[in-house]
Amino acid sequence: MRKVLVLGGTQYFGKKLVQKLIENGDQVTISTRGTKNDPFGNQVERLVIDREKKDTMGIAFANKDWDVVYDQSCFSPIEARDTAEVLKGKTKRYIFTSTQAVYEFGTLHKEENFNANTYEIIYKTRKEYPGYEGYKEAKRSSEAVFHQLGYFDAVSVRFPIVVSADDYSERLKFHVDKILSGQAIGIQNSDLRYSFIHADEAAEFLLKIGASDYKGPINPGSAGDISLRELIDKIVKLGGKEAMIDASITAENPSPYSLPGSWSIDTSLAERLGFAFIPLDQLLEELITYYIQEYKRV
Incomplete structure (x- = not known):
């Protein structure tokens, strides 16, 4: 039985990951601020920490060790450095949930298009990273900390846009609802292209990459990309309503x-x-169909 620590694990595909770890027979500890309820009952151990306060992690992780750590809640290089220092010697494998936003705007980026091993780290708090540009820098710098310190066999999982029927952000649902209700959608450039992954597959990928010996950056997700124009056209075709x-x-x-x-x-x-x-295509069409059916039930 593996011992697994999940930093976070109480939101969206983090919860799905924890459930898969439990079903895999792992001994799971989740570590959060303790402000959100989770559905796992006595199937997990819980440790309360504040990622912005290193001493809370030092206390919570004292005299403990794990086979693998999943980090779902790091949003600054200071948090990355503090966590790495506290967990040094307590685990060999570290799976960091990163994002495709580490790349410059563009399409079909390969892993080598951003090198965390050579990225210059400027240490800031999470509050100092506003907007998309801030998010990009925060994730880049956090990746750089884990890979440059070299304390663990680190994996940076660069997720694209995560979607599913239970997506709390409702970003895809927004487009379906607007079109079906005859409301305008504000888009200045319909040719922008994006990649996607299903939340269940995101969790499954994390489970499997943690059990592998791979280290370094990796891009998971459905192959290819789609433009906003093509996405809108799918909704129009499946929903039978014109888009504004x-x-x-x-x-x-x-x-x-x-x-x-x-x-x-x-x-x-x-x-x-x-x-x-x-x-x-299958991923998006199945979800669009689901949201159309939900809209019609209301």
């Missing part, structure tokens, strides 16, 4: 996917390592 696209952005209409540029990843390395994901 407005280049004038207001407080009510902006598409949650209308970002400053394209972000998509090349998933061929994960595929070569034996990981399989649902085809992108």
Whole structure:
């Protein structure tokens, strides 16, 4: 039985990961601020920490060790450094949930397009990373800490946009609801392209990559990418309603996917390592169909 620590694990695909670890027979500890309830009952141990206060981790992790650590809750290089220092010698394998946002805006990025081993780290708190640019820098710097310190066999999992029927952000649902209700969607550039992964597959990937001996960065997800225009066309076709696209952005209409540029990843390395994901068209069409059915029930 492996001993596994999950930093976070009480939101979205973090919860799915914890459930999969339990079903895998692992001895699971989740470590959070203790402000959210979780559904795991006595199936997990719980440790209360504050990622922004190193001493809380030192106390919580004293005299403990784990076979693998999953980090779902790191949002600054200071947190990465403090956590790495506290966990040094307590685990050999560290799986960091990162993002495709570490890459510059663009399409089908390969792992080598951002090198965490040479990235210059500027230590800031999570509050000093506002907006998309801040998020990008925070994740880049956090990756750099884990890989440059070399305390663990570290993996940076660069997730694309995560979607599922139970997606709390409802970003895909936003587009379906707007089109079916005849409301405008604010999009200034319909040609921007993005990659996606199903939340269940995100959790399954984390489970399996943690059990492997791979280390370094990796891009998981459905192969390829899709433009906002193509996404809207899918919703129109499946929903039978025309879309109203407005280049004038207001407080009510902006598409949650209308970002400053394209972000998509090349998933061929994960595929070569034996990981399989649902085809992108199937993933999106199944979810769009689900949201259409939910809309019609209301």
